[in-house]
Amino acid sequence: MIVDILLLVLGFAMLVKGADWFVEGASGIADKMHIPQLVIGLTIVAMGTSAPEAAVSITAALEKSAELSVGNVVGSNILNILIILGLCAVITPVAVAKTTIRYEIPIMLIATALLVLFGMTGGEIVWWEALILLVCFALYLFYMFVMVKRGEMQAEKTETGNKRLWLLMVMGVVGLALIVLGSRFTVDSATALANRFNVPEKFIGLTVVALGTSLPELFTSVVAAKKGKADIAIGNIVGSNIFNILMILGITGVIIDVPFESSFLIDCGIAAFAGILLWLCVFRKKKLKLIDGIIMLASYAAYFVYLVVK
Numbered sequence: 001m002i003v004d005i006l007l008l009v010l011g012f013a014m015l016v017k018g019a020d021w022f023v024e025g026a027s028g029i030a031d032k033m034h035i036p037q038l039v040i041g042l043t044i045v046a047m048g049t050s051a052p053e054a055a056v057s058i059t060a061a062l063e064k065s066a067e068l069s070v071g072n073v074v075g076s077n078i079l080n081i082l083i084i085l086g087l088c089a090v091i092t093p094v095a096v097a098k099t100t101i102r103y104e105i106p107i108m109l110i111a112t113a114l115l116v117l118f119g120m121t122g123g124e125i126v127w128w129e130a131l132i133l134l135v136c137f138a139l140y141l142f143y144m145f146v147m148v149k150r151g152e153m154q155a156e157k158t159e160t161g162n163k164r165l166w167l168l169m170v171m172g173v174v175g176l177a178l179i180v181l182g183s184r185f186t187v188d189s190a191t192a193l194a195n196r197f198n199v200p201e202k203f204i205g206l207t208v209v210a211l212g213t214s215l216p217e218l219f220t221s222v223v224a225a226k227k228g229k230a231d232i233a234i235g236n237i238v239g240s241n242i243f244n245i246l247m248i249l250g251i252t253g254v255i256i257d258v259p260f261e262s263s264f265l266i267d268c269g270i271a272a273f274a275g276i277l278l279w280l281c282v283f284r285k286k287k288l289k290l291i292d293g294i295i296m297l298a299s300y301a302a303y304f305v306y307l308v309v310k
Contacts, residue, residue: 001196004189011185012212015052018178019216022051025172032165050240052213054248055183060205061252065191069258070119071205073249074267076214077112077241078206081274082300084214084221085237089293091222096234096282099147104238105279107140109272111245116268119260130253137246186212203307206267234278234288241275270303 053076060068088094114136118129125133163171186209194204211218221237252258277299281292 001193004192004196007185007189008193008208008212011182011187011189012215014178014182015055015186015213016215018175018182019051020175021171022175022179025168025170025175028163028168029165029172032168050243050248051179052183052216053244054251055179056186056209056213057248058252058255059183059187061256061258063187063191065187065201068187068190068201068205068209069252070249070260070264071202071267072209072213073244074115074264074271075206075210077244077271078267078274078303079210079214079300080237080241081278082296082303083211084218085234085278085288086293086296086300087218088221089288089296090290091293093290094234094288096286096288098286100235100238101279101282101286103143103147104235104242105275105282107143108238108241109275109279111136111242112268112272112275115245115249116265116272119264119268123262124260125249125253125258127254127257130250130258133246133250133253137243137250140242140246202261202263206307207304234282238278274299 053072057069057072060072085094111133114133115125118125118133121129190204190209191201193199193208194201249258274296277296278288281288281295
């Protein structure tokens, strides 16, 4: 058991550091090749920050641990809003961009609805449904491209310093390797712990693995809040949630049919509730305040109790 726990912690550490190195290396290479920063922000950086979720979900699906795959995505989406944004709001008021309120939060809710719809029809996400998710993600990328061109959204930038090209290439390759290996350690150890304690893989995926794969977003958002730069936190979290459903489950479903148990409907409902709660909190006042953060954290506490006692 101790070995499994150590491997789980090691897997999380590899996922976090691997994602960091991959983003910095890939972004630096693209920048030195004079690829527009807009393209870097919309693709490499956006996908790199969700690399842990992607690696774990795809690995879990290939190893026939579908409950871990879906649970990781849905659990991460719930945790991203209720825990990460809740903590940020407790630390400092979090401003929200108008485009996030008008477009991105509704898009996130639509993506969640699509997941529920596809999961309910046949009890699994098959290849053509996964393909629809990927097409929707492509449309979302196009939307971001248009918004940035209009000046309504700032493309994310990265700091690469004066690192040489060869070092950036090494960072990218090593980072990707850490992500792949870390995902294997995380899935294998989480599954072993679930079997050892006779705990459903779904619970492990919705809680432990979801928290572990959300560590990059957690650290980034909380540090940003402490530095008074929390205004970007909501947009990043909402974008990550959209990516998790449309891109990660899209890729996973194209590779292999992903079983969707009826019990996941409640968890998807909680994910939708979290999105609606966020939207209601920011619709008029355009920011998250202390009371909103407390409500979000209390909501996650209630959800966790439900997972434990059900």
